[in-house]
Amino acid sequence: MEDTYRLALSGTPGTGKSTLAGLLSSHGMSISNIEELAQQAGALEEVDVTDGAHPVDMGTLLQYINQKWQTAPLKTELIDGHLSHNLPVDAVVLLRCEPEIIRQRLNERGYPQPKVEANVEWELLGGAWNEKENDAPWIEFDTSKDGPEVIVANILNWISDGFKPTSPEDVIDWVG
16 A cells, blocks of 8 residues: 555444544545535535435536546545545544444434434444455454544554454444
8 A cells, every 4th residue: 555545434423423533634634525525526416405414426526526536535535524535545544433332423413304314224224335346454442442542543453554454343232
C-alpha cells in the first residue's frame, strides 16, 4: 500500500463516525464527507420526505469518483459516511453499536420513528457487510463499549499494523 491511502469510515447512523472523523483529522488525515462528495458529483438527490434524507445516486457518485481519484491522494484521506464502504477505497473501518443504543441516539436526534427502526434493523443485520464487494481490508469496532479516544487508538494501531484482515471471530453479530 502507498504511503497515502483512502480510508472509508462507515457504519449505521449514530455509531460515531463524525466524532471519530474529527479526532482522526488531528492525526494528519484529511476528511471528506460522502454527502459533500455526492454534492460535488451532482449525485445528491432531492430530500426524501419520508425520512428527511438526501438519497445518493451511487452510479453518478462512483463515475465522478473514478474520474477524480486516478492517483493516490497527496495525504491520507478519510471518507466519512454510511455509504463510504461502497467507494473504491484502500481500507474500511466499520463502526458498530448495540442496536438499543442506536435507537436511543437517533431518537435524541429527532429522527422519524420509521427511520430509527430502519437504521436499528440495518445495524442488527450488519447491513454494510452485506454490501461488501471489494477486496479492501475491513475491520469493525464496537462503539457502544469503548470511548472515541480508545477507538481512534485502535484504528491507528490497525493502520500501522498494515491493515491486517480480521478473523471471523472479530465480526460483531448482534443476532447470534
